Amino acid sequence: MKxxxxxxxxxxxxxxxxxxxxxxxxxxxxxxxxxxxxGNAMQSALQLAQERNNQRFALSEAYVYPAKNGFATLFYVxxxxxxxxxxxxxxxxxxxxxxxxxYKVNIFVNPGQSLWVNLTKYNSSFPAVLNGYxxxxxxxxxxxxxxxxVVATSNGVLSSSSPEGNVFPVPGSTSIIVxxxxxxxxxxxxxxxxxxxxxxxxxxxxxxxxxxxxxVVNNNPYPITIYPNTSVELDWIPTxxxxxxxxxxxxxxxxxxxxxxxxxxxxINKTILIPPDSVKKINVTGYNVMFYSLxxxxxxxxxxxxxxxxxxxxxxxxxxxxxxYVPIYPFAATxxxxxxxxxxxxxxxxxxxxxxxxxxxxxxxxxxxxxxxxLAINIINNNNYNNGITYSYSxxxxxTESGTITSNQELRIPIGVPISLGAEPxxxxxxxxxxxxxxxxxxxxxxxxxxxxxxxxxxxxxxxxTTLTVYGSNNVLQATFSSPAFYLTSNVSITISPGGSAVAxxxxxxxxFALINNVTFSVPxxxxxxxxIGLKFSPSVxxxxxxxxxxxxxxxxxxxxxxxxxxxxIEAVASGNFIGQNAFATSASEIWVLYVNVIGG
Amino acid sequence: xxxxxxxxxxxxxTTMIVISLFVVVYVTSLPALESFLGNAVYTTQKxxxxxxxDLVIEEFAVNLTSNSAxxxxxxxxxxxxxxxxxxxxxxxxxxxVYIGLSDTVEITVPISGSAPSYYVVVITxxxxxxxxxxx
Numbered sequence: 001m002k003x004x005x006x007x008x009x010x011x012x013x014x015x016x017x018x019x020x021x022x023x024x025x026x027x028x029x030x031x032x033x034x035x036x037x038x039g040n041a042m043q044s045a046l047q048l049a050q051e052r053n054n055q056r057f058a059l060s061e062a063y064v065y066p067a068k069n070g071f072a073t074l075f076y077v078x079x080x081x082x083x084x085x086x087x088x089x090x091x092x093x094x095x096x097x098x099x100x101x102x103y104k105v106n107i108f109v110n111p112g113q114s115l116w117v118n119l120t121k122y123n124s125s126f127p128a129v130l131n132g133y134x135x136x137x138x139x140x141x142x143x144x145x146x147x148x149x150v151v152a153t154s155n156g157v158l159s160s161s162s163p164e165g166n167v168f169p170v171p172g173s174t175s176i177i178v179x180x181x182x183x184x185x186x187x188x189x190x191x192x193x194x195x196x197x198x199x200x201x202x203x204x205x206x207x208x209x210x211x212x213x214x215x216v217v218n219n220n221p222y223p224i225t226i227y228p229n230t231s232v233e234l235d236w237i238p239t240x241x242x243x244x245x246x247x248x249x250x251x252x253x254x255x256x257x258x259x260x261x262x263x264x265x266x267x268i269n270k271t272i273l274i275p276p277d278s279v280k281k282i283n284v285t286g287y288n289v290m291f292y293s294l295x296x297x298x299x300x301x302x303x304x305x306x307x308x309x310x311x312x313x314x315x316x317x318x319x320x321x322x323x324x325y326v327p328i329y330p331f332a333a334t335x336x337x338x339x340x341x342x343x344x345x346x347x348x349x350x351x352x353x354x355x356x357x358x359x360x361x362x363x364x365x366x367x368x369x370x371x372x373x374x375l376a377i378n379i380i381n382n383n384n385y386n387n388g389i390t391y392s393y394s395x396x397x398x399x400t401e402s403g404t405i406t407s408n409q410e411l412r413i414p415i416g417v418p419i420s421l422g423a424e425p426x427x428x429x430x431x432x433x434x435x436x437x438x439x440x441x442x443x444x445x446x447x448x449x450x451x452x453x454x455x456x457x458x459x460x461x462x463x464x465x466t467t468l469t470v471y472g473s474n475n476v477l478q479a480t481f482s483s484p485a486f487y488l489t490s491n492v493s494i495t496i497s498p499g500g501s502a503v504a505x506x507x508x509x510x511x512x513f514a515l516i517n518n519v520t521f522s523v524p525x526x527x528x529x530x531x532x533i534g535l536k537f538s539p540s541v542x543x544x545x546x547x548x549x550x551x552x553x554x555x556x557x558x559x560x561x562x563x564x565x566x567x568x569x570i571e572a573v574a575s576g577n578f579i580g581q582n583a584f585a586t587s588a589s590e591i592w593v594l595y596v597n598v599i600g601g
Numbered sequence: 602x603x604x605x606x607x608x609x610x611x612x613x614x615t616t617m618i619v620i621s622l623f624v625v626v627y628v629t630s631l632p633a634l635e636s637f638l639g640n641a642v643y644t645t646q647k648x649x650x651x652x653x654x655d656l657v658i659e660e661f662a663v664n665l666t667s668n669s670a671x672x673x674x675x676x677x678x679x680x681x682x683x684x685x686x687x688x689x690x691x692x693x694x695x696x697x698v699y700i701g702l703s704d705t706v707e708i709t710v711p712i713s714g715s716a717p718s719y720y721v722v723v724i725t726x727x728x729x730x731x732x733x734x735x736x
Contacts, residue, residue, distance in 0.1 A: 008611065008615055011615050012615050015615070015616070019619065019623050023627075030638065031638070031641055031645075034641065034642050034646065037645065037649055038646075038649040041649035041650070041652055041653050042649070042652050044679055045655070048677075052677070089673075089705055091673065098664075099664070100660050100662035100673070102659075102673055102705065102707065141677065142677050143655065143657035143675055279735075280734070
C-alpha cells in the first residue's frame with residue numbers, strides 16, 4: 001500500500017508553527033511569573049492592611065500630677081482591638097508654641113489589656129510649662145495612632161479650688177482633659193471620626209465648661225457635606241446603684257418620665273464641606289453643664305450659647321436648652337460618668353448617611369450640694385476649760401490638715417469631709433453653717449463626749465432640713481440640725497460638798513434672728529446618766545423678758561451625796577420667735593453636760 | 602538515484618528553511634518584543650513595590666520663626682522607601698530622604714508662612730503618595 005508524503009511546504013509550516021507556539025508559551029510563562037510576584041506582593045500588603053485594621057486602641061484618662069522634680073504624666077491606654085499592639089512613637093505637640101517632639105517608646109499591650117503609660121519615663125520634662133495645652137499621640141509600628149489633649153494648669157491636679165462646691169473631672173485631677181481621641185473603628189464610606197474632649201472648671205460653682213472637637217477624616221475620592229442634622233450629645237451613664245436610686249426617688253416623687261440618658265443635643269445649622277482625602281476639625285465650644293439641686297436630682301442642662309466652627313466655616317451658634325436629671329448624693333463625693341457622642345449626618349454621592357460615634361467618656365465628681373454657695377461645719381471651742389480640741393482631716397488625697405482648736409477658735413471644714421477629733425474633745429460646739437443669701441443661720445449642739453458616745457438630736461420646725469455627719473476616730477457622731485434658735489453655754493464644771501448646793505450659771509445665746517422667751521431645764525432620762533447624784537433645778541423654768549440675748553441664769557443644784565465626779569446631762573428646751581417678716585414660733589432643745597465635782601465633807 | 606539520501610537532504614533543507622524563517626521573524630520583531638516584555642516586567646515590578654509601600658504622617662509642626670514645617674513620617678510598609686517630594690499647601694520641595702523598614706524620620710521643608718490649615722503631601726520615588734490635612 002502506497003502512502004502519500006506531505007508536501008514540503010506543509011512540513012515547513014507545521015514546524016514553524018510549533019516553534020512559534022513554544023516561543024509564545026515561553027513569553028507567557030515569563031510574564032505570568034512576574035504577575036505572580038506582583039500577586040504575592042499585593043497579598044502581603046493586604047495582610048499588613050488587615051493587621052492594621054485589626055489594631056484599635058484608645059488613649060484616655062490623662063493625668064498630670066506633681067512629682068519629684070516636676071510633674072508626672074500618666075496616660076491610660078486600652079487595647080480595644082483583637083490583636084496585640086506595640087506602641088513605638090509618642091509625640092508631644094505644644095498647642096501654644098505649635099512645636100512638637102517625638103519620643104521613642106516601647107510599650108506592648110495585649111488585646112483587652114489596659115495599662116498606664118508613664119510618659120514622664122520617656123520625657124522627664126513634660127510638661128515643660130504649665131498653663132499649656134498639649135496634644136499627645138501614640139502610634140503603633142503599623143501606623144495606627146490615638147491622641148488626647150492635656151491641659152496643664154498652674155495648680156496641677158491638686159488645684160481643686162473650693163472643695164465645697166465644684167465639679168471636677170476625676171478626683172484630684174482638675175487640670176486634666178479626659179479624652180479619647182482614637183478613631184474607634186466606627187467608620188463607613190471611608191469616613192472616620194476622631195474625637196477629642198476637653199473639660200475644665202472655670203472656677204465658678206457647679207459649672208463645667210467644655211470644649212469638644214472632632215476630626216472628620218474623609219478618605220473618599222469625593223467630597224462630603226456635613227448636614228444640619230449633625231448633633232453633639234452628652235449622656236449620663238448611671239451605675240446600677242444610681243439607676244436604683246433614681247428609680248426609688250422617681251417613685252417617691254411620683255415621676256413617671258425620665259430623660260436622663262438623652263443628653264443635650266446640639267444641632268449644626270450650617271453645612272460643612274470636606275474635600276476628598278482631607279481632614280476637617282470641628283470645634284464645639286462654650287458647652288456648659290450646670291448642676292442644680294432640685295430636691296432629689298440635679299438638673300443638668302446646657303443653658304446658653306454654643307459655638308460650632310470648623311477650619312473653614314464661620315462660627316455657628318445655636319441657642320439650645322436641654323436638661324438631664326441625675327440624682328444627688330448631697331453629703332458624699334459622687335461620681336457621674338458622662339459620654340459625649342456625635343451623630344454625624346453627611347451627604348455623599350447623592351445619599352445621606354448617619355453615623356454615630358460613641359466616645360469621649362469623662363467623670364465628674366460633685367462634692368457638695370451645689371444649690372448653696374457654701375456649706376460647712378464649724379467646730380467651735382467655746383470653753384476655756386481645756387487646752388484645745390485636736391483635729392485632723394483631709395480634703396486632698398495625701399494631704400492632711402491637722403491642728404488644735406483653742407479657746408473660742410473656729411474651724412471650718414467642708415461637709416462630707418471625714419474629720420478626726422481628739423479622743424476627749426472637751427466641750428465644744430459643732431455648728432452647721434449655711435451661708436444662704438438671706439441670712440446666716442447657726443445650728444449647734446454641745447459636744448463634750450468622746451465622739452460616738454451618743455447621738456445628739458436637735459429638732460424643731462424649720463424650713464431647712466439636712467443631716468450632717470461627722471466621723472470620729474472610732475465611731476460616728478450624727479446629728480440633725482434644724483432650728484437656728486439658740487445655743488447654750490455654761491461654766492461646765494462646778495464643785496459642791498455633799499448635801500450642799502451650788503449655782504450653775506447658764507448663758508442662753510440666741511442668734512441674731514431669734515427671741516427666746518422661755519427655757520425649761522430638766523434632767524433627761526438618758527442612757528449612761530450618772531446615778532447616785534440627786535439634782536434639783538430651781539427654778540426649773542426660766543422666763544426671759546423680751547428675749548434678751550446672752551441671758552445668764554442661775555440654777556441651784558442641791559443634794560449631791562457621794563463624793564466623786566459626775567457627768568450630768570441637762571436638757572434645755574427653749575421656745576421663742578424668729579424676727580422678721582416671716583417670723584414664726586420656734587422651739588429647740590439642747591443637751592449638754594455639766595461636770596459636778598462632789599468633794600469630801 | 603538513491604531515494605533515501607534525497608529524503609534526508611530534503612529534511613535538512615526543510616529544517617534550515619524553517620529556522621531561517623524563524624530567525625528572520627525573530628530578528629524583525631526583536632525590538633518590539635523587548636519593549637513589550639521590558640515594559641510589562643517593569644510595570645509589574647514597580648506596582649509590586651508600590652503596593653508594599655506605606656507611609657504614615659504621624660506628626661506635623663511649624664516653626665514660624667524659620668518658616669519651616671516639620672513632618673514626622675513613619676514607614677509602616679514592607680519596602681524601604683525614598684521620599685523625593687514634599688508639598689505643604691501646594692508649595693513643593695525636593696528632598697531625598699531614605700526611610701528603612703519600620704523607621705521614622707523627621708523632614709524639614711520650607712513654608713511660605715502661617716496658614717489656618719496645612720495640606721501635606723509626601724511622595725516617594727516610586728510614585729507612592731500619602732497626604733493629610735492639619736488644622
